[in-house]
Amino acid sequence: MERSIRMKKEPLFHVVKKAEVSYGKTVMLSLLAVVIAIIAGGIFILAIGQNPFEIYASIVQGAWRSKIAAKGTIKIAIPLLIAALGITPAFQMRFWNIGAEGQIIMGGIFATYFALFLTGLPHWLLLILMFLAGAVGGGLWGLIPAYFKTKYGTNETLFTLMMNYIALYMIKYLTEGPWRDPASSGFPKIASFVPNARLDQIFGVHAGWLIGLILAVVMFIYLKFSKQGYEISVVGESTNTARYAGMNVKKIVIRTMFLSGAICGIAGMCQVSGAAYTLGEGIAGGVGFTAIIVAWLAKLNPIIILIVTVLFSMLDKGCSVMQSDFGLSPAVSSILQGIILFSILALDFFNRYRIVLRQRRKA
Amino acid sequence: MASVKMKKEAMAIELKQITKTFGSVVANNNIDLSVKQGEILALLGENGSGKTTLMNMLSGIYKPDSGSIFINGLSVSINSPEDSIRQGVGMIHQHFKLVEALTAADNIILGAKEKGFFLNKSRAEKISEISKRFGLEIDSEKKIYQMSVSEKQTVEIIKVLYRQADILILDEPTAVLTPQETQKLFEILRRMKAEGCAVIIITHKLNEVLEISDRVTILRKGESVATVNTSETSAKELTEIMVGRPIELSIDHPETNFDENLLEIHHLTVCDEEGFEMVKDISFDLNRGEILGVAGVAGSGQKELCEALAGLLPVKQGAILYHKENLVGKSPSEIIKMGISMSFIPEDRLGMGLAASMGMVDNMLLKTYHEGKSPFVSKKAARELSKRLVQQLQIVTPSVDTPVRRLSGGNVQKVLLGREIESQPNVLITAYAVRGLDINSSYTIYDLINEQKQKGVGVLFIGEDLDVMLELCDRIMVLCNGKVTGIVNAKDATKEKLGLLMTDALEKEGDPHNGTKH
Amino acid sequence: MIINFLFAAIKAGTPLLFGTTGEIMTEKTGHLNLGVEGMMFMGAFMSFFVAYHSDNLVLSLLAAFAIGVFAAFIYAVLTVSFMANQNVTGLTLTIFGTGFAKFFGAMMIDEAGGSPKLSTKFLNAISEKSIPVLGDIPVIGKLLFSHNPLVYLAIVIAILCTVYMLKTRSGLNMRAVGENPGAADAAGINVTLTKYLHIMVGGGICGLGGAYLSLINGGGIWNNSSVVNGQGWISVALVIFASWNPAKAIIGSLVFGAFSVLQFYVPKNIIEIPNAFYVMLPFLITTFVLIVTSMKKSKEGSQPAGCGVNYFREER
Incomplete structure (x- = not known):
């Protein structure tokens, strides 16, 4: 029996799916994950020869130590918050919208059109038009992959990913071509918006933060209490159950993706009209991707998204003082983000599965 | 590891006291089963009686919670399909385990432990040699997704034969076959038996059991209720064992008087x-x-x-x-x-x-949420309904908002039935x-x-x-x-x-x- | 003119070829890794760092490969063993990898007191060289036999991967795992090992793509802000265009490379096409390819069926 000789030993453990996890336990595990993640980040800081406590402390300080710093933190948070809220309904529906980046850009482009060419309108009307244009632009960009998904089952992850770059180069085209500022010689760019087309400031930061907060509350209510939010959850749960309940799955997918894109588009509008005062290739700058991570970490809960966004922005802004205080590149922010995220992603495993150790067998 | 004394008559497979549970459902309870070399055993039982679960533990898909498995008289621990294949066990699953985008030949040699880094050109010959020997017809360069169900099964069978498995398990193999194809399959099984292989065939078709098997083991509700020699039994007896001796059930049977x-x-x-x-x-x-x-x-x-x-x-x-x-x-x-x-x-x-990760309240709304003009879902009625159902049907749940996925099967069914009746x-x-x-x-x-x-x-x-x-x-x-x-x-x-x-x-x-x- | 154009296209397409081949290896085991950009960044830094300190091309490439393997290993642990969401993990890897390269890149700049430059000896080792005899053939000589060594490396790797995928036993196992891990598992293939192995090798190849960007495209000077600059993402697109076949990726990278340099070769006074259009074209075509393959509902030439879904044997 040559076959039997090579019998392997039983492995040390095997993985079993968890049947039930109580709410309290989930919260506990998540908090534990955050703590471990911060420790993991600390180990990295130690490894590069710094004191983790000092670094963490100065990150927090750096983000809030002055009015200007705090404003900067909030400014970083605004597009991230809005885009993460935009991704949420799509992900809730298990539609993997990786296209927030492109949807932000299209929102920015549509809004910029009004900012450049309809400057004569009353301020409030112009801003409302820009807001709506941003929503429509982003929405359309979300609609296209949704249409093909429902019609032909086209893979939405890859489709939305491609749409990001089509949008990005659209800016390049506009910058170098039709919308090029004739006044600027040399490097092509789009003219700065006239003050009439700039988003007003509230408490020293552009009104985007208010839009974001309102959207967070609205999105929370929409997903939790509205009929459409209910439909989104059921479709995400199981398209079979949705069909069984008499829902029009295609319509729901297309509508939700328009909404998802539209909110990301609003983020783009806020960026061009509140932060940059112009349209440039860096307008989204990876926010669309970070937003996906934020939404996922927050388990698609708009209120938790708000918290996670603030933490992320703090890390980003706080790390900008690393250069002056410790001689470290602000890129340390991305590394810490990465390490913390890796840890949290790994530890989430224990929310879903448990490990069974090998039982000692009686001879 | 305990080595067991070889018995006089080597059993190809022996299962002792196998138990497997999924959550709160006991799929297999203390099951014993054995097959000799050169024997065809039929595993008979109604749906949900645990036949497939039991066999999946032999093929390494599941791990038993307790109990032991002996192959050719030796205690073995099967941790993966790889272990199972190494023991000479070949299983043909009811839902074929084939890679749709690959050709038949690729599927057949898949995972076969053979020497050589490159795919052997002569594999086609070896495949056609096997198919000829057992009278199987196959276009080995055809892609699986272009094949009919019976062609796919042929691929599965050749796959097992290719690995020279001497213990063959077939899960409902004839469900998809025409009578002629079934006869051909039985011919192959008889040939394998003559070559000393042990065969387990899962089925619920009595005439096939009587035709092909030497012995029959009958499972009912996760337990092994009997093992009989085929030659000493009849379809009538098997049916009785399978469905259980008539039990005194007292389910009400109210008479109604509607004529519509x-x-x-x-x-x-x-x-x-x-x-x-x-x-x-x-x-x-x-x-x-x-x-x-x-x-x-x-x-x-x-x-x-x-x-x-x-x-x-x-x-x-x-x-x-x-x-x-x-x-x-x-x-x-x-x-x-x-x-x-x-x-x-x-x-x-x-x-x-039902929507598994939603609570009872949300599930009550599944078919009625769209009623009314308000853009919001009104949960008040659903909440009351849920509470009423919990009382009326004695549904055990921590709260009406607990995801129904966490309820036991009986309670899930009550939720569903309760909603529909309402x-x-x-x-x-x-x-x-x-x-x-x-x-x-x-x-x-x-x-x-x-x-x-x-x-x-x-x-x-x-x-x-x-x-x-x-x-x-x-x-x-x-x-x-x-x-x-x-x-x-x-x-x-x-x-x-x-x-x-x-x-x-x-x-x-x-x-x-x-x-x-x- | 046309020869120059094609020559430049090959040069521009090579980093994409590395990235695409690496990502194909990954996706073929059923894992969409959106961390290509990050792995390329890490490879770019490591190769430059090692080249700067050791002046050794082989060591530099090995370092790029190794860091790619390491990055992919993180991804594999999270998605294969811990069954984390593939998209989120990949994006995180991109953030991490970008940060990694920029952080240590900045350290390297500090250390060198300015942008570090590679030695002439090293630059000479990676310069374009005409292969004796073959390189002297008119047209073909310039087009095919006068490149820098990394171009040949990319093509050799792509061909090796194709042969491996289609002609070898473990290549077949890998394709089966990506299409239907359940079936592969039942056939006795070690699904976890197969996934780890190919994700890591794929990451290593992506790392080499990064090396190309920092060593060749960077012109021997470390540029902290724009080493990779989206090439990783284009590689992900190219995977679709190449319909998950590294051999087709050779052609595909040439086409994509051609688009990226086309603007410099089309006579401006004859046809007036905006530059942005050329760079957008690869993505437009890829989207089109994506739609057409989904319309045909073909099982071949489309994303492996198991892609994006993590495998758990006892799922029921």
Whole structure:
């Protein structure tokens, strides 16, 4: 029996799916994950020869130590918050919208059109038009992959990913071509918006933060209490159950993706009209991707998204003082983000599965 | 590791005290089973009796919770399919384990532990040599997704033969085959037996058991109830063991006095999502205040019939008349809007009937959330309804907002049934309403169904326990391979008769059991 | 003119070829790794760092490969063993990898007191060289036999991967795992090991793509802000265009490379096409390819069926 000789030993453990996890336990595990993640980040800081406590402390300080710093933190948070809220309904529906980046850009482009060419309108009307244009632009960009998904089952992850770059180069085209500022010689760019087309400031930061907060509350209510939010959850749960309940799955997918894109588009509008005062290739700058991570970490809960966004922005802004205080590149922010995220992603495993150790067998 | 003394007669496989649970469901309970070399063992049992689970532990898909496995007299621990294959076990799963985008040849050699880094050009020859030896026909360069079901099975068989497995497990292999193909398969199995292989065949077709096997082990509700020599048994005895000795059941059977036709089905033909005809030209009717049972082995077309009635699967041919109005071509929501209240309790409770990670309250809303003009879902009524159902049906749940996924099977079923009954339907369709439930929960469900019957609801009861159906139903329709093989009055029917209608025993001419036909 | 154009296209397409081949290896086991950009960044830094300190091309490439393997290993642990969401993990890897390269890149700049430059000796080792005899053939000589050594490396790797995928036993196992891990598992293939192995090798190849960007495209000077600059994402697009076949990726990278340099070669006074259009074209075509393959519902030439879904044997 040559076959039997090579019998392997039983492995040390095997993985079993968890049947039930109580709410309290989930919260506990998540908090534990955050703590471990911060420790993991600390180990990295130690490894590069710094004191983790000092670094963490100065990150927090750096983000809030002055009015200007705090404003900067909030400014970083605004597009991230809005885009993460935009991704949420799509992900809730298990539609993997990786296209927030492109949807932000299209929102920015549509809004910029009004900012450049309809400057004569009353301020409030112009801003409302820009807001709506941003929503429509982003929405359309979300609609296209949704249409093909429902019609032909086209893979939405890859489709939305491609749409990001089509949008990005659209800016390049506009910058170098039709919308090029004739006044600027040399490097092509789009003219700065006239003050009439700039988003007003509230408490020293552009009104985007208010839009974001309102959207967070609205999105929370929409997903939790509205009929459409209910439909989104059921479709995400199981398209079979949705069909069984008499829902029009295609319509729901297309509508939700328009909404998802539209909110990301609003983020783009806020960026061009509140932060940059112009349209440039860096307008989204990876926010669309970070937003996906934020939404996922927050388990698609708009209120938790708000918290996670603030933490992320703090890390980003706080790390900008690393250069002056410790001689470290602000890129340390991305590394810490990465390490913390890796840890949290790994530890989430224990929310879903448990490990069974090998039982000692009686001879 | 304990090594066991070789017995006089080496058993190819010996399972001792195997237990496997999934969550709270005990799929296998202390099962013993053995197969000799050069023997064909039939594993017989109703759906859900634990046959496939047991075999999946031999093939390394599942790990037993307790118990031991001996192969050729040695205690082994099977941790993966790889271990299983190394022990010479080859399993042909009911749902084929084939890679659709690859060719037959690629699938056959997949994972085979052979020498050489490069794919051997001569594999085609080896494959055709095997196919010739066993009389199998295969185009080894054809892609799997272009193949018919029986071609796919041929690939699976060659795959096992290619690895020179000497212990062969086949899970419902004949379900998809024509009688001629079945005979060919049996020819192969006999050849393997002659070469000293041990064969386990999972089936519920009695005539096949009698034809091919040497011994039969019968499972019922996760337990091994008997092992008999095929030569000393009969279809009648096997049916009795399989479905259980007649137990004294006391399910109420209220008489009703409605004389009104609800549903008329005419020559209905339905294809499943892959385009195979699963329901073939069936006709029946359903009256008010009646429970019409639908019996048949799994995959006889019950699922497709239900889904077609509920508007979830397109109808290929035929008509579904509800009060003389044809429902064919209408979507579920249109059917609801027409004021027809038809409730369908699907087999796949958490995947179709309920949203698994939502609570009871949200699940109550599934079919009614859109009512009213407000853009918001009104949960007040649903919450009250949930609370009422929890009391009325004694649903055990921490709260009405606990995800239904976390409830036990019986409670999940009560949630689903409770919701459907609350919609005050005229027609109630239930598929395997008591599957996985304990006795007490089952009785609650029967009572609920009877209550509906007394209210004048027409109930279509897709079931698997014949004892229950005989007690509960007024009439029983038997499906076999998508066709109706008979509609009988429950009062006049016997379990044996139903059992024989369910298998294709009656279709075969010259069958010794034809005599049971009244 | 046309020869120059094609020559430049090959040069521009090579980093994409590395990235695409690496990502194909990954996706073929059923894992969409959106961390290509990050892995390329890490490879770019490591190769430059090692080249700067050791002046050794082989060591530099090995370092790029190793860091790619390491990054992919993180991804594999999270998605294969811990069954984390593939998209989120990949995006995180991109953030991490970008940060990694920029952080240590900045350290390297500090250390060198200005942008570090590679030695002439090293630059000479990676310069374009005409292969004796073959390189002297008119037209073909310039087009095919006068490149820098990394171009040949990329093509050799792509061909090796194709042969491996289609002609070898473990290549077949890998394709089966990506299409239907359940079936592969039942056939006795070690699904976890197969996934780890190919994700890591794929990451290593992506790392080499990064090396190309920092060593060749960077012109021997470390540029902290724009080493990779989206090439990783284009590689992900190219995977679709190449319909998950590294051999087709050779052609595909040439086409994509051609688009990226086309603007410099189309005579401006004859046809007036905006520059942005050329760079957008690869993505437009890829989207089109994506739609067409989904319309055909073909099982071949589309994303492996198991892609994006993590495998758990006892799922039921």
